[in-house]
Structure formats: C-alpha cells, structure tokens
Amino acid sequence: MAPVATPFFFYLFAAIMVIGGVMVITRKNPVHSALALIVALLAQASIYLMLYAPFVAGVQIILYAGGIMVLFLFVIMLVSIDRSIRERQFNSQWVVGLIAATALGGLLIAVYTKGTNIFPEHALSVVENDNTQQVATMLYGQYMFPFEIASLLLLVAIIGAVVMAKKRI
C-alpha cells in the first residue's frame, strides 16, 4: 500500500493553512476570521496525520476545532458585529512588527539552511498503528511529572476564572 503522505498533500495543506492564517488577520468581520482560523486548524490536523500522529490530529480536531473555536464564535456572536466592523483593525506599530517579522524570518531561514546540522536525522521509529499507546506510555510513564504539573496549571486557571467571574461563591 502506497503511503498517502506524498509531498503533494503537504503542499496542499500547508497552502490551505497559510491562506487561512492570512484570512484570519485580513477579514473585516470577526466571524469570518474565526471561520478562517478553523480552516487553518483543520489543515494543521491533516499535517499531524501526515506525520503519522493520528492521536494528536484527533485531539486537535476535538479541542481546537470542536471546542475552543465554538467558544470563540459564541463570544463573537454576542458582540455587536456592526460596531466591531467599524473598529480599526490594524495596529500601526510598524517598527515592532518589522523587528518581529525579520527575527522570525531569519530564524526560519537559518533552520532551513543549517537544519541538517542542528537536528539529528531521525527516521520514523514508531508504527502508526500504536501511536495512541505510545503517547499514553510517554505521558503516564516517562513524562508523568510534567504532565501533572500542566494539569495543575489548567486547574489553577479554571479556579481563577471562576473566582474572577463570580463575586459571591
């Protein structure tokens, strides 16, 4: 069975992602921006699939496209669209933007040209078929402590949100 992960699909999804990302910042209407962001996130999930990480792709769809973006849309829909369309969309901080863009661009170019020396060449060692099991053994075995710390951080965030939202508990 020929692998599906051909360069064609990589360029396709990468293009969808880039176009989606550009649309997020150029659309006047915030709802359109959110929809473009969903398209970009779904394309990202496909790229995870191409990297033989189906579990990460599934989680990406459930959490980002299905969960977080719905909440985004929920909040945006409550805001008056007419007023937010008339608001100024771009911040004219050209200097900061230029510095950030050149820094990121330089980093990417550096990685692209010298990447082979920095990163060890790593052949795919895990089979796709037990990707989920691999992730599980990693998270609950080797990286148990960082994983629990991350969960604790999220718990603190939840409690903080409740405390801020509710005056009287």
Place this chain on the structure above:
Amino acid sequence: MRAIIQYIQSYLGSDQTPGAAGNMFWALVYIMVVFAGLSVAVIAMNWLERKILAHMQVRLGPMRVGPHGLLQPIADAIKLLLKEDIMPSEADGFVFWMAPFIVVLAAFTVFVVVPFGPTHAITDMNIGILFMLGVSSLSVLGIVMAGWASNSHYPLIGALRSSAQMVSYEVAMGLAVVSAILMTSLNAEGTGTLSMIGIVQAQQAQGEWFIFKFFPLGLIAFFIFAVAMVAETNRAPFDLAEAESELTAGFHTEYSGFRWSLFFLAEYSAMIAVSSIAVTLWLGGWLRPFPNFLSGATWDRAFSLFPGVVFLLFAAMCFYNAVRMPKHPLFRIQTIGLAGFGVVLGLIGLVLFVPAVSLRVQDIFWFSAKIAGFMYLYIWYRGTFPRYRFDQLMQMGWKVLLPLGLGVLILTATVALLQQRIWHP
C-alpha cells in the same frame, strides 16, 4: 482489464476492512452502500417517527400518500426539492450557503469508522472513537454558522443555545466514553484501544458487554452517555435550539427547500451516529445477545435465524394490512402495492435463511437492530418528556452528569486496578 478484476477479487478472501486492506474499489463500494443505507434509514425514520408519535398521541398520522402513509417521506422529499430556495437579503451569503454542508459533512463522515461487523466497516482507525467524537463535534460549527448568518433573532438565539448546550454536554459525554475505553485495557497486555473494532473485540474477549461490566459502573456510564447523546443531537427533551414554541424553528428558521432538508438529513444521521457509538461502546456492537449465557453451536444456529424471521414478520404485517385494506376500487393500487412490498420483504427474509448469507449478514443485522432500539427511544422521549428549561439543562449537564461521570471514571479505574493487581495478579 485482468489486472483490475484481480484487484477487485484480491479483497474477497481477506478478513480485514477494505480500508485496512488498502483496497480502493471495495472501500468505494462500502462507502456507497453505507451512504445508501443511511439515506434509506433516514427516510424510514421520518415515516416511523410521525407514525409512532401519532399513535402515542392517539392519532393516525400520515394515512393519505400510499398505504398507511408509507410514501409520505418520498412525497415530502419531492416537495422540499421543488420548493423555492430563499436566502434572506441581509444574510451573510457565503456562511449561509456553507452551513448546511458542514453539518451534513460532519454527520456523514463519522460513518467511515462505524463497525457494522468485524469486517463490515469502511475502515478501522487507531483513533476510531476519537475521530467519531471529533468530527461529530464539528457539526455544532455548522449550526452556529447557520444561526449567525441568517441575520435574524430567532436563529441567533437558537444557535447560541445549541452551542452552549453541545459544549457543556460534550464534557460529560467524553468522561463516560473514557470510562468505557478504560475497560478495554483489562487484558493480559494491559493496553486498551480506541479503535471501534478493537473495542467490540475487547468485549468479545472479556465475554461481557461493557454495560454490565463492574455493575453498576458500566450502566451508569451508559446512562450518562445516553442522556448526553440526546442533548448532543438537539432532540427532545433537549431541543431548546429549535424549540418551536419559543423560537419558531431555531437555527434553521430562515432555511427552506433543499438546504432545510440537508439539516434534516444531518440531524437524523447524527442520531444514528451517536447511537452507533453507544452500541459499540456498551452494547457489544455487532455481537448477538447473550454471547456468554447462551453459547454453543445450537444457540448460534438459533440466533442466526433471527434476521430472516424478523423480515418474515414484516412481510406478514404487510399482508395482514393488505387484507384489511378497504375493498374499494380506489384502494386497489394501494392494496397491490402493499402486498408487493410484503412479497419483497418476504423474499429478503427467505434469502437471509441461507446459512452462507446469514453468517455474513447477521453482524450487520444485530448492529442495526440495536441502533433501531435507540431510534425508538428517541421517538419515545419526544412523545413523553416535556422540554427542559435552559437553566435546568445547564444544571443537569454541569451539576449532575459531570460529577457523576468523574466519579464513575475514578471508581472504574480503581476497580480495574484492584482486579488486575489483587484478584487476578
């Protein structure tokens, strides 16, 4: 030419799904069969829902088009296709146009991993259940888009309600699903699986449906899922998103004709999809009832007669009603049609008695029969329960189902650990 035939034939002997075997041709055939079956099921559900609801309310329901209104769904479909497709002038055109397609895509794509039998699935993914939950959660995006793009008050309120409701119940649903997946890891290797076929095979290997596992923990998890799935599909008594007495039709108020029918199609196929998750996780998927108590060759033989008997019963019902038809020249065509339908059903039933056929088909039969039970439950709920108020809905989701789900998950994990470490070390 010969190469093509060989490619088609090469799959026939294998015991894998076409997706796993990598056979494009049979995968396409399966996709078409599933799609056609799903469309027929939606049409049948449309008729059954109206009939059963009517009988629950001591009415007759559709009686005019065809015998006992059997052709009513087809008449409805033709009406919907011929209707003018209206878009509100202030609507957001592109989003309005996209919304029904997203809902339909999300509702139909999940059937890629639904296991109708050990080999009767389009494909089997390592992340099967995750894929089903993820893709079906995308349908809420379509609903929100539809409600917002209509640029009208009722749809917007409907969309807001529906998104809040679906996001809240997804949490309880996920917890229930996790506690069932945890049960799949109770084997010698100690690793579970997310694949839909693997989950059913785990129940087969343990000789127990997960609804009865660690009684009553499996039952409670199933109950949580059964409540959450009704809320996820926006059906009564959780149909606040389209509460007709408050919001005319909720998020699809402004839709008409073909696009409205897409929403309808998506709603019913989403109902079938979540029921198939419940069947796979807790009710043993394609396994026949009582695999452990009534085991042995004789019982296998007896249960394999079931599909044929059911179809013969349907045929008998058709003949009975054909005889009871009014003896009037105007009803002649209807009577002949009903008797012909009975003959077709009877022939299908007879074919199902052939051992080679029933061996291949009984998985599909049991899976569909279990789903049909859920479909009847949906109609029953709609006929009996009054609609929840929104605060009651939220209270139910966050204060009852979520703590219950967390408790069941922790208890299941504890009992499973005890079982593996202490009772059977």
